[in-house]
Amino acid sequence: MKISKGEKVVKVIIYTSLTILAFVTLYPFWNTLVISFNDGLNTTLGGITFWPREFTTQNYRAVLNDIMFIKALTVTIGRTVIGTFLAMFFTSIYAYGLSKKYLKGKKIYMIISIITMYFSGGLIPLYLLVRSLGMIDSYAALVVPSLVGVYNMIILRTFFMGIPEEIEESAKLDGCNHIRTFFSIILPVSGPAIATISLFTAVYFWNEWFNAGIYINSAAKLPIQNYLMNVMNSSNYAEQMAKLTGGIGKFSVTTVTSRSLQAATIMVATLPIVMVYPFVQKYFVKGVLVGSVKG
Amino acid sequence: MNTFLQKPTSYRKPKTRSWFKEFIAQWDLQILVIPAMIYIIVFNYIPMWGVMFAFQDYDIFKGFFNSDWVGLKHFHVLFNSPDFLLIMGNTLTISFLKLLILFPAPIILALILNEVRNERFKRIVQTITYLPHFISWVIVAGFVTSMLAVDNGSLNLLLKSLGLIKEPIAWLSIPEYFRTILIGAGQWKEIGFSSIVYLAAISGIDTGQYEAAEVDGASKLKQIFAITLPNIAPIIGIFLILAIGNLLNAGFEDILVLTNNGANAILRDTSEVIDTYVYKQGLGGMRYSYATCVGLFKSAINIILLCSANFVVKRLGNDSLW
Numbered sequence: 001m002k003i004s005k006g007e008k009v010v011k012v013i014i015y016t017s018l019t020i021l022a023f024v025t026l027y028p029f030w031n032t033l034v035i036s037f038n039d040g041l042n043t044t045l046g047g048i049t050f051w052p053r054e055f056t057t058q059n060y061r062a063v064l065n066d067i068m069f070i071k072a073l074t075v076t077i078g079r080t081v082i083g084t085f086l087a088m089f090f091t092s093i094y095a096y097g098l099s100k101k102y103l104k105g106k107k108i109y110m111i112i113s114i115i116t117m118y119f120s121g122g123l124i125p126l127y128l129l130v131r132s133l134g135m136i137d138s139y140a141a142l143v144v145p146s147l148v149g150v151y152n153m154i155i156l157r158t159f160f161m162g163i164p165e166e167i168e169e170s171a172k173l174d175g176c177n178h179i180r181t182f183f184s185i186i187l188p189v190s191g192p193a194i195a196t197i198s199l200f201t202a203v204y205f206w207n208e209w210f211n212a213g214i215y216i217n218s219a220a221k222l223p224i225q226n227y228l229m230n231v232m233n234s235s236n237y238a239e240q241m242a243k244l245t246g247g248i249g250k251f252s253v254t255t256v257t258s259r260s261l262q263a264a265t266i267m268v269a270t271l272p273i274v275m276v277y278p279f280v281q282k283y284f285v286k287g288v289l290v291g292s293v294k295g
Numbered sequence: 296m297n298t299f300l301q302k303p304t305s306y307r308k309p310k311t312r313s314w315f316k317e318f319i320a321q322w323d324l325q326i327l328v329i330p331a332m333i334y335i336i337v338f339n340y341i342p343m344w345g346v347m348f349a350f351q352d353y354d355i356f357k358g359f360f361n362s363d364w365v366g367l368k369h370f371h372v373l374f375n376s377p378d379f380l381l382i383m384g385n386t387l388t389i390s391f392l393k394l395l396i397l398f399p400a401p402i403i404l405a406l407i408l409n410e411v412r413n414e415r416f417k418r419i420v421q422t423i424t425y426l427p428h429f430i431s432w433v434i435v436a437g438f439v440t441s442m443l444a445v446d447n448g449s450l451n452l453l454l455k456s457l458g459l460i461k462e463p464i465a466w467l468s469i470p471e472y473f474r475t476i477l478i479g480a481g482q483w484k485e486i487g488f489s490s491i492v493y494l495a496a497i498s499g500i501d502t503g504q505y506e507a508a509e510v511d512g513a514s515k516l517k518q519i520f521a522i523t524l525p526n527i528a529p530i531i532g533i534f535l536i537l538a539i540g541n542l543l544n545a546g547f548e549d550i551l552v553l554t555n556n557g558a559n560a561i562l563r564d565t566s567e568v569i570d571t572y573v574y575k576q577g578l579g580g581m582r583y584s585y586a587t588c589v590g591l592f593k594s595a596i597n598i599i600l601l602c603s604a605n606f607v608v609k610r611l612g613n614d615s616l617w
Contacts, residue, residue, distance in 0.1 A: 010515065014407055015416070021404075022423045025483065028438035031449055035441065046447045094331035097324055104318040109328060116339040122590035123570075124577045125345020128355075129338070148334045177323035207431030210548060213556070214578055225433040232437055233555045259446055266437040270430050277429060281422055284429070288491050 029274070036060065036264040040257035059264035062256045069265070071220050072227035075142070079223055080205040083143040087201050090148050092194065095156035096182050113150045130215055141215035142223065146204070152197050155290055159193040160186065196287040199280050206273060228269045232262050349588035355581075362584075369588035378572065386568040389474060390545040394538055396478055400486050402531065405493035406519060424487025432484075436552035439480050443467050467553070470565040477566070481549055492534075496527045532608050540601030543569055543593050569593045 030050070035043055039054035047053070063069050097103055098110065120126075126145070135141040167189065171181045187194070209225035216222055222230075318325065349369055351362045373379055404424075411417040427435065442449050443466040451463035466472050504522045513521065547570040554562045557575050569589060577586025 007515065010410075014410055018407065018411070018416075018420045021486075022420050025423050025427060025487070027449070028442055028483075032438060032441050035447070043447050046452065048447055049449060049452060090331050090334065093327040097328035100324060102321070103324055103328065104314065104321060105325075109332060112332070112340075113335060116335060119343065119594075120339065121342025121345040122587060122594065123573060124583050124587045124590060125342035125348060126338070127578060128345060128348075128583065129342050145338060148331045148338075150335075153331070178321070178327065179323050182327065203429050207429075207433075209431060209433050210551070225431050228433050228437065229552070229556065232433075232440060233558070259441075259444065262437065263441065266434055266441075270434045273429050274426070277426060278422065281425065284425070285491055288488070289495050 029270075032263045032266055035260060036267045038260060039255050040260035041255040043260055044257060056255075058256050059260045060268070062261055063264045063268055068219060069224075069227060069268075072222055072224040073268075075139075075221060076206060076224040078139075079142045080202050083146065083205040084198055084202045086143060087147050087149065087152075088194065088198050091153050091197070092156055092187075092190075093182060094148065095153045096160050096186060097178075098153070099157045099160035100178075113153065117150050127214060136215055137217045137221065139221065142212055142221075143205075145211055145215075146208070149201075152201070155287070156190075156193060156197060158290070159190060163189060192283070192286075196283040196290075199283055200287055203273065224269050228265050231265045346587060346591050348584050349591045351584055353584040353587075355583065365584075369585050370592070372585065373589055373592065378567075381564065382567055382569055382572050385565065386543055386545045389477070389550075389568060390542045392474060392478055393481065393545065394542070397481055397485065398535070398538055400482060401489035402493050402527075404486055404490040405497055406523065408490065408494055409497045409523075410515070421487065425491070426487070427484040428488035430484075432548045432552045435480055435484055435549075439476065439553065440467065443476070468561055470562050473553070473562050473565045477546065477549060477553060480553070481546075492530065493527060496530045497523055500526045536601070536604045536608055539604040540597060542600050543597055545569070547571060547574070 031048075034050065034052050035048055036059050037055055037057070038048050038052035039056045040059065042048075042054040098106060098113075100106075103109070130136065130141055130145060135144065163186065167185055168181055171185050176184070207225060209223065209229065212223045212226050213229075216226075219230075347359070350364060350366055351359075352365050352368075353359070353362045408417060408420065411420075443451075445451065445463040445465050448463065448466075450466070451460070454460045455463070466476065500523065504526075505518055508518050508522060545568040547568070550566050550568060550571050551557050551574070554566050554571075557571055557579070559566075570593075573586045573590045573593075576582045576589070580586075
């Protein structure tokens with residue numbers, strides 16, 4: 001072998017450190033999963049790391065039995081689906097319009113848009129605006145403040161500009177106007193780009209908690225991340241829930257603790273992303289590359 | 296394709312018939328753009344006027360037009376406030392720490408990954424390390440809390456089994472450890488994903504340069520310093536400018552979730568930064584004008600930093616933002 005001793009050592013170091021990195025990345029997921037499947041009281045004894053000692057599904061039953069959780073999940077799902085759809089709709093037609101050289105006023109539109117990427121009014125003025133629009137504590141506040149993203153628009157615009165004109169020519173000859181052309185020709189061709197941006201948008205809506213937190217007052221309209229925050233931050237909440245759900249179900253004595261309950265809630269809140277992730281990972285990576293190069 | 300990059304010509308805002316006529320003629324195209332324009336003006340530009348709140352004693356019942364104007368009063372209050380030094384100190388410290396630790400790490404990871412020959416291993420590691428970027432900070436805080444818990448927290452279990460501590464430590468309740476935890480969590484979450492751009496840049500380097508270096512007998516390490524780094528210097532430069540321009544954005548979401556949405560008073564001394572202060576004063580304490588003033592102050596400094604950093608990099612002869 002031509003590899004020198006020094007290079008062999010380096011190789012070992014590289015593979016070891018990367019393995020450690022991968023391990024450290026995955027461990028919290030795994031450990032929390034294990035705790036969520038472990039009996040709460042048993043967990044307090046300590047020592048749970050790689051495998052549950054006393055397997056139970058109690059914690060999950062406690063979570064799924066909580067009406068607030070079901071509500072929060074519904075809110076998040078609705079928000080993600082509707083939000084992604086609307087955001088993609090407005091952003092993509094916007095991007096398409098701006099991709100046409102002969103758009104009247106294009107320069108102005110572009111300048112107005114780009115400026116917002118660098119300057120903003122700040123948190124308070126935005127909050128007061130939303131308030132004056134009457135959107136506080138409404139479902140609209142979960143979606144509307146994030147409808148048009150200039151960054152995404154630019155990525156889509158670049159993509160649209162790369163579509164050969166011939167494709168649209170035939171539609172124009174048939175008498176289609178831009179609106180019809182967009183929906184019947186451009187969209188079908190833009191699958192990958194739309195898919196990528198949609199995924200990014202969906203992940204954003206699923207994870208977004210801060211805006212929801214400041215605009216929503218009623219507990220029933222909170223999305224799932226905020227619900228999780230409540231479970232985590234007021235161990236009162238968790239303990240109360242634990243006691244409540246202990247009465248229902250097979251076990252007369254509840255052994256759900258706030259810790260095990262929190263673990264289960266965390267897992268449920270992040271499950272969709274983790275499950276979808278391996279399949280869509282390549283889209284994300286590509287999107288980042290395109291975005292950063294163009295940006 | 297490049298029309299928007301050129302300086303706008305003295306494009307007179309057209310009341311000429313033909314421009315207007317053409318505008319109407321392409322209504323089907325304009326209609327695609329107009330909704331987004333309206334949205335941007337409402338949700339991005341109207342709030343910009345909101346910076347005026349900083350110069351008023353904004354009263355939410357009186358509204359913008361009826362609130363009293365107080366000029367620079369809030370700025371005075373801010374600069375004389377005992378909190379000011381604390382907040383600025385924390386903001387700058389945390390920001391510098393993040394720059395020092397979180398900025399180079401993805402670059403180093405990219406360099407390391409680049410040396411891996413086994414494609415399968417490489418892809419697995421990449422897939423795994425990209426994952427934390429996609430989960431919310433709330434979840435990350437959940438993991439951090441769980442790992443650092445006194446009650447069956449893995450870190451305490453590990454340290455105890457190694458004999459390094461006797462009793463579990465309540466890491467998240469000790470202000471001195473907060474910044475380390477904050478940065479550690481940030482690293483865990485973003486190191487993988489941030490390395491993507493660098494890795495792409497590295498793989499774009501012409502392999503001829505490496506071959507020539509090998510022939511000249513350069514060691515791997517020497518190659519990295521002489522070939523890889525100089526080649527990706529422009530990208531690093533751009534990101535560095537952006538990072539410096541963001542110096543006062545020391546963190547917000549991450550700090551909030553790790554301090555119980557800002558409610559954890561114990562950690563305040565080492566965790567309170569400008570953005571969390573604005574949030575608590577403005578939305579919590581309803582001091583709208585004061586909070587806007589603080590935010591405005593921060594934005595102004597950010598712009599100065601961004602321009603300065605850009606200027607310096609340009610002077611050094613590298614690529615810059617503009």
